């Protein structure tokens with residue numbers, strides 16, 4: 467199966483509900499879409515959602531990396547050589563990780579379609595379905611309780627609460643949320659680097675009765691030393707997000723004493739399914755659990771992340787809510803969300819249908 471054309475374009479998406487995290491308020495996003503067609507007419511799709519503060523890649527850098535001239539080498543390539551193509555892709559797009567992720571997932575989509583099975587099965591399925599968290603941004607206690615109620619009403623059973631503006635307010639809001647939702651709802655939190663080491667320790671101590679499932683990136687991304695200096699029981703709760711981009715970061719984090727118990731893998735940070743599966747292998751070997759996260763993304767890339775997640779034995783947490791607030795997507799199909807749990811469809815590849 468040979469590639470006959472590669473196309474990319476900029477796709478704006480309005481969000482149905484703008485939200486605030488530790489360093490920004492977001493109301494609309496732009497994704498770069500990649501469409502690769504093969505000689506039997508199959509279409510492979512990819513999407514890039516670069517986020518400069520996290521990945522250092524702006525949407526213009528991303529689009530530049532996807533210019534037709536830079537993708538020309540793929541023309542006429544055989545999908546049977548997928549691993550070599552993905553290796554060459556890494557050489558062609560070394561630093562625009564979201565751009566590379568979009569091409570990498572489109573190639574994987576086409577490859578699995580060619581093999582006639584969902585991508586997760588071609589990669590080696592380890593899980594059938596897992597619950598996903600849904601995110602509550604930084605807002606007042608009243609607003610947070612209202613949003614939590616709405617999400618539980620929609621069937622979600624795990625809430626991810628964004629923190630990081632003020633520790634005292636965070637503690638108050640979390641306690642109220644726990645009181646309101648009851649003890650059977652999972653609560654995970656993400657201060658997005660908003661805490662010092664002392665604040666992180668205080669947070670862990672004071673939230674002990676709240677049964678917090680995991681604590682994502684409380685401290686600065688480059689402060690691995692402070693992560694390592696925390697007690698083992700705290701490190702086990704830590705999920706590295708901004709500290710973890712590609713395979714090299716994963717290796718650095720697992721060097722003893724292991725800096726965190728959980729890796730938050732995002733395709734936009736690491737550059738696609740190829741790198742994600744390599745990070746997943748490092749995690750599995752080191753006894754680190756996996757969480758799969760996202761930016762504000764099309765169903766296309768959320769689905770690609772889900773296929774990789776369900777093909778990784780170390781996967782324990784999904785945080786793949788990034789397409790739920792898009793006012794309108796450009797595809798149908800992809801992941802299936804039921805009672806707060808995500809699974810893939812039975813369709814070959816990523817199972818996506820591009821809308822006209």
Ligand SMILES: [Mg+2]
Pocket residue numbers: 656658682683707708
């Ligand atoms: Mg995060």
